[in-house]
Every structure is written in C-alpha cells, then in structure tokens.
Amino acid sequence: MTVTDISPANTARNISYALRGIILIAVLALALAPMWASRADLRLFMEALSFLALAQMWNLLAGYTGLISVGQQAWVGLGGYFFFALAMFAGMPVLLAIPLAAIAAALVALPTAWVAFRLQGAYFAIGTWVIAEVFRLIAAQNGALGGGSGISLPVEIAKSLAESRNGREMVMYYLAFGIGIASVVLVWLLLRSKWGLALTAIRDSEPAAEAMGVVTRRVKFLIYILTAGVTALTGAFIFLQKLRITPDAAFSVNEWTAFVIFIVVIGGLGSIEGPIIGVLVFFALREIAADWGSWYLILMGAIAIAVMLINKRGIWGAVQVRWDVAAFPVRKILPERSRD
Amino acid sequence: MVWINAVLQGVLLGGLYALFAAGLSLMFGVMRFINMAHGDFIITAAYLLLALVTGFAIHPALAVPLVIVALAAAGYLNQRILLNRVLGKDILPPVLVTFGLSIIIQNALLEVFSADSQKLQAGWLDTASFKLSEDLAIGALPLLMFLAAVAVIAGLQFVFYKTPLGRMLRATSDDPEIVPLMGGSNAHIFAIATALASVVVAIAGIFLAMKTNFDPAAGPARLLFAFEVVIIGGLGSLWGTLIGGIILGVAQTVGAQIDTGSQVLAGHLVFLALLVVRPRGLFPKT
Numbered sequence: 001m002t003v004t005d006i007s008p009a010n011t012a013r014n015i016s017y018a019l020r021g022i023i024l025i026a027v028l029a030l031a032l033a034p035m036w037a038s039r040a041d042l043r044l045f046m047e048a049l050s051f052l053a054l055a056q057m058w059n060l061l062a063g064y065t066g067l068i069s070v071g072q073q074a075w076v077g078l079g080g081y082f083f084f085a086l087a088m089f090a091g092m093p094v095l096l097a098i099p100l101a102a103i104a105a106a107l108v109a110l111p112t113a114w115v116a117f118r119l120q121g122a123y124f125a126i127g128t129w130v131i132a133e134v135f136r137l138i139a140a141q142n143g144a145l146g147g148g149s150g151i152s153l154p155v156e157i158a159k160s161l162a163e164s165r166n167g168r169e170m171v172m173y174y175l176a177f178g179i180g181i182a183s184v185v186l187v188w189l190l191l192r193s194k195w196g197l198a199l200t201a202i203r204d205s206e207p208a209a210e211a212m213g214v215v216t217r218r219v220k221f222l223i224y225i226l227t228a229g230v231t232a233l234t235g236a237f238i239f240l241q242k243l244r245i246t247p248d249a250a251f252s253v254n255e256w257t258a259f260v261i262f263i264v265v266i267g268g269l270g271s272i273e274g275p276i277i278g279v280l281v282f283f284a285l286r287e288i289a290a291d292w293g294s295w296y297l298i299l300m301g302a303i304a305i306a307v308m309l310i311n312k313r314g315i316w317g318a319v320q321v322r323w324d325v326a327a328f329p330v331r332k333i334l335p336e337r338s339r340d
Numbered sequence: 341m342v343w344i345n346a347v348l349q350g351v352l353l354g355g356l357y358a359l360f361a362a363g364l365s366l367m368f369g370v371m372r373f374i375n376m377a378h379g380d381f382i383i384t385a386a387y388l389l390l391a392l393v394t395g396f397a398i399h400p401a402l403a404v405p406l407v408i409v410a411l412a413a414a415g416y417l418n419q420r421i422l423l424n425r426v427l428g429k430d431i432l433p434p435v436l437v438t439f440g441l442s443i444i445i446q447n448a449l450l451e452v453f454s455a456d457s458q459k460l461q462a463g464w465l466d467t468a469s470f471k472l473s474e475d476l477a478i479g480a481l482p483l484l485m486f487l488a489a490v491a492v493i494a495g496l497q498f499v500f501y502k503t504p505l506g507r508m509l510r511a512t513s514d515d516p517e518i519v520p521l522m523g524g525s526n527a528h529i530f531a532i533a534t535a536l537a538s539v540v541v542a543i544a545g546i547f548l549a550m551k552t553n554f555d556p557a558a559g560p561a562r563l564l565f566a567f568e569v570v571i572i573g574g575l576g577s578l579w580g581t582l583i584g585g586i587i588l589g590v591a592q593t594v595g596a597q598i599d600t601g602s603q604v605l606a607g608h609l610v611f612l613a614l615l616v617v618r619p620r621g622l623f624p625k626t
Contacts, residue, residue: 068431309426
C-alpha cells in the first residue's frame with residue numbers, strides 16, 4: 001500500500017517541480033515562437049525579453065547588493081550609442097558591434113562607479129541619475145551622432161543581418177531570446193557560485209556579511225560593472241531593433257529605469273523568479289490598459305507603492321511565505337542529521 | 341564684463357537653487373529620508389499658483405499664502421498617512437514609494453494641465469531691473485528670489501536653533517528612539533518637519549512659476565539640482581545649502597556663457613568634480 005505524502009515540504013517540492021515544468025515549456029514555446037506567433041506577437045515577445053534582461057540586472061544590483069540605481073538608463077543609452085557608432089563609423093558587423101558596445105560601456109562604468117560609490121543609499125540613487133543625465137547631455141551635444149535630434153541606422157547595416165524582412169526579424173528575435181534567457185541563466189549561475197553566497201549574505205545583512213569576511217565593497221563594485229555591461233548589451237539590441245536613436249529615448253529614466261523598477265518590485269525583489277513574474281504582470285497590464293494613457297502610469301506607480309506598504313518582497317515573496325518553493329534553487333541546504 | 345555678468349546672474353540663480361535644496365536638506369536632516377518626488381512637489385506648487393491666479397483669477401497676494409498653506413497641509417498628511425509607514429533602516433521602501441509618487445504626480449499634472457509649457461506672468465516684476473553700471477544690471481525678480489532664499493534659510497536656522505519646535509526636531513534627528521520616551525511623538529514631529537519643508541517647496545515653486553517655463557515633466561531636473569546643492573553644501577548644513585546653490589548657479593551661467601547648450605551639463609560636471617574632491621561637501625555638519 002502506498003501512502004500519499006501530503007506534508008508541506010512535499011507539497012512545496014511538487015509545486016517547485018511543476019513550476020520548473022511550466023518554465024521549461026514556456027522556454028520551448030518561446031524558442032519556437034517564430035513558427036507559431038504573429039509578427040505583432042513576436043515584437044511583443046522581443047520587448048518583453050529585453051525588459052526581462054533589464055529587470056534581472058536591476059534586481060541583481062538592488063535586490064542582492066542593495067545598490068539602488070535610478071540611472072540604469074545610462075547603460076541602455078550608452079550601449080545603444082556605442083553600437084551605432086561602432087556599426088556606422090567603424091563599419092563593424094552588427095553581431096560583433098553589439099557585444100563590443102557592451103564591453104565599451106562596462107569600461108565607462110569603471111570610472112563611473114569610482115565616482116558614484118562616494119555616495120551611499122538614496123544619495124547613490126540620485127547620483128547615478130545625475131551621471132545618466134551627463135551622458136544624455138553629452139550625446140545631445142555630439143554632432144556626429146545627430147545631436148539632440150538623434151540618428152537613424154543606415155538601411156545597409158540592417159540589411160547586413162539578412163536580406164529579407166522575415167530573415168531580419170528572425171535574427172532579431174533570436175537575439176532577444178538569447179539575451180533574455182542568458183540574463184536569467186547568468187544570474188542563476190552567479191547565485192549558485194561562491195559569489196552567490198557572498199551576494200545572498202549581503203542581501204540578508206550587510207554588517208553580518210562583512211563580519212564573515214565578505215569584502216562587500218569589492219563585490220558591489222564588480223556587480224555594478226557586470227550589470228552595466230549586460231544592461232548595455234540589452235540597450236544595443238533595443239536600438240538595433242528600433243533602428244533609430246535619440247538622446248531622450250536612449251537615456252529615458254521612465255522607460256529604462258522606472259518601468260524596470262516597477263517590474264522588479266511588483267514581481268519580487270531579491271529573487272530570480274520575481275523579475276520574470278514582474279515582466280508577465282507588466283506586459284499583461286499594458287495590453288489591458290493600452291488606451292488609458294497616463295492613467296496606466298498612475299496605476300503602475302500606485303501598485304508599486306502598495307507593494308512597498310503590503311509586502312516588500314512582492315508577489316514572489318508572498319508566495320514564498322506561504323510555500324517554501326523555488327523554481328530556480330540557489331539555496332545551500334544543510335544535510336539533515338540522521339534521526340537515531 | 342560678460343563674465344562678471346554671468347557670475348552675478350549665477351549668484352542670483354543660486355538663490356532659487358538654494359530654495360529647491362533647503363526642503364530636501366531639511367527632510368534628510370530630521371528623518372534621513374530622501375524624497376524622490378521633491379522636484380515634482382515644486383512643480384505642483386507652481387501649477388497650483390498658476391491655476392489660482394490665471395484659472396480662478398485670485399489676486400496673487402491671496403494666492404501665494406493659499407499655495408503655501410495647501411502645500412504644508414499636503415506635506416503633513418502625506419508624511420502622516422504614507423511616508424511614516426516606510427521610514428526605517430531599509431532605504432529601499434522610501435526611495436521606491438517616493439519614486440512611485442513622482443510618476444503619479446507627473447502623470448496627474450499631465451492629465452490636468454496638458455504637456456504644454458507654462459509660465460506665470462509676474463507683471464512689472466518680469467521687467468524691472470536695477471542698473472549697476474553701463475552694461476551690468478540686476479533683475480528685480482532674481483534679486484527678490486535671492487533675498488527670499490537668504491530669508492528662508494535664516495528663518496529655518498532660527499526655527500531649528502532658537503525655538504522649542506527646533507529642539508524637538510534636532511532631538512529627533514539625533515536619536516529618534518529616545519524622543520518618544522520623553523513624551524514626544526515621532527510620527528507628529530516627522531510630519532511637522534515635512535510640513536515645514538513643504539512651505540519651502542511652495543516658496544520655491546512660486547518663484548519657479550515666475551522665473552521659467554515649466555511643464556509636468558520638469559520636476560526631476562529640479563530634484564537633481566536640489567540634490568547637487570545639498571551634496572555640494574554638505575549634508576545637514578543650512579547655510580551650506582546657500583553656498584551650494586550659488587556654486588551650482590554660477591557653474592551653470594558661466595557654462596552657458598562658454599557654450600549656450602552646456603548650461604545644465606556644466607552644473608552637473610562641477611558637481612561631479614566637487615564630489616570627487618570633497619565627497620562630504622564643503623560644510624559637513626556631522
């Protein structure tokens with residue numbers, strides 16, 4: 001006779017398996033999306049996958065190292081502008097220019113971090129915003145890149161990806177797919193490594209982490225550079241897809257930081273699952289409320305405030321309080337002592 | 341002579357920036373709290389004045405105190421109902437809640453007033469000026485702004501160091517855990533501090549409405565100026581705020597003199613340079 005185990009631990013384990021199954025199916029469906037989805041759907045998926053990468057990076061920074069940046073638009077914008085410059089003036093192939101743009105932005109992040117890290121807490125937040133504004137104003141002054149009115153990517157460069165429109169969209173879709181999935185895998189692998197222990201320790205208590213020998217400053221510095229690079233990679237892709245870049249669009253605080261913060265906060269800060277849930281909620285709400293105009297943004301702001309008042313760890317945090325589940329297990333669990 | 345003029349105009353502009361910053365500095369000083377919607381509250385005050393004067397045809401002499409009272413009341417309630425709930429060691433909730441407020445205010449202003457850029461006509465104040473020499477003149481409005489900034493900061497200094505209210509505010513700033521033991525109420529004191537800061541925000545908004553064009557999205561830029569002034573002056577130092585305002589103002593007008601498009605950029609760059617050289621500001625309090 002078999003006894004059905006209905007203990008909470010077992011339920012949680014079953015839910016975790018179910019979640020992993022759902023994620024696997026979703027990834028497969030996304031991988032095959034060009035076969036079943038319409039052109040409009042593919043565009044939506046590309047945008048959602050880009051935002052997933054941006055959200056994972058903001059979450060890695062804020063959720064784990066406690067560095068609240070309101071200036072991530074700096075890296076989206078720089079990634080975009082470096083990509084345009086490399087592709088247009090250095091004549092580099094698109095697929096090489098995108099990662100190089102990310103590396104260039106990460107190099108700019110080195111001195112930027114050195115300046116921004118002089119500020120702490122909320123001051124760091126506004127300081128990163130000032131730095132993003134500096135980049136925006138410099139881009140607006142740069143005549144070669146179109147100054148304040150921006151510049152378009154020449155048709156030949158877009159055509160170099162693939163001759164046909166369908167071919168181009170296929171390449172772009174798989175770029176978005178790669179960036180979105182890679183951002184999740186990157187954070188997951190990072191959190192499972194030795195670094196992950198340091199990061200979760202800092203998330204849970206910075207003084208305690210410091211006391212256990214984690215050099216918090218160095219960890220924060222490296223994570224800042226890493227997130228800047230990946231954010232810039234995403235930015236380079238976003239503006240390849242848009243085919244046009246302007247300083248206001250590239251360095252928009254609302255688009256690249258406010259929305260991303262809302263996504264992470266609503267989904268759940270300090271977890272890998274949170275940003276995924278946040279992206280789903282954000283884009284679902286946007287589809288519903290597309291015609292509401294500014295009321296939609298008012299609603300997003302109100303939801304973010306409500307989350308902070310009700311449960312700081314968002315939707316995923318609320319789920320975890322109820323069931324001890326994890327779609328992406330990163331915790332190290334002590335082996336149970338044998339009962340004798 | 342153009343350079344002397346640029347510096348002179350910059351000093352006067354610094355008065356407005358000091359007004360932007362004083363409210364932010366005050367809230368940080370008492371509650372260790374940064375209001376990301378600070379600039380949007382300034383713009384709200386400007387729109388409120390505009391609506392009262394041009395929409396409801398209320399005389400400015402009555403509209404100005406109305407705006408100040410409305411902002412102070414809103415500040416008190418906002419702190420009491422919303423912000424007090426998220427104060428604490430974790431800095432994320434206050435940053436996110438006020439960031440959310442900022443988005444809400446900008447879009448609400450957009451719904452009510454449209455995206456058009458506005459300015460309040462200040463009548464004779466707009467044009468009156470005092471001639472210092474052949475090609476040097478001081479506008480009446482910038483001068484009034486600067487004097488108002490000095491008066492506001494002197495007033496705050498007086499409240500903080502010479503009144504029982506100021507004693508409570510300083511005590512809360514020093515140790516918020518002890519004050520309730522002595523019979524004080526932190527929730528009330530914090531709300532009073534925000535109300536006081538909101539009075540300064542209202543005054544800043546009133547001058548902004550007369551000085552420049554503004555639109556619903558103009559708040560964040562003002563938050564950044566206010567923040568730069570606070571950091572340059574040194575956290576918690578009220579007179580440092582005035583000096584910080586003057587430095588930012590001069591950096592911007594001299595920058596504009598070098599290249600018209602670089603006004604704001606020059607201000608940001610001077611701020612970042614000072615941050616590297618003196619991370620704790622010119623007159624750090626603690």
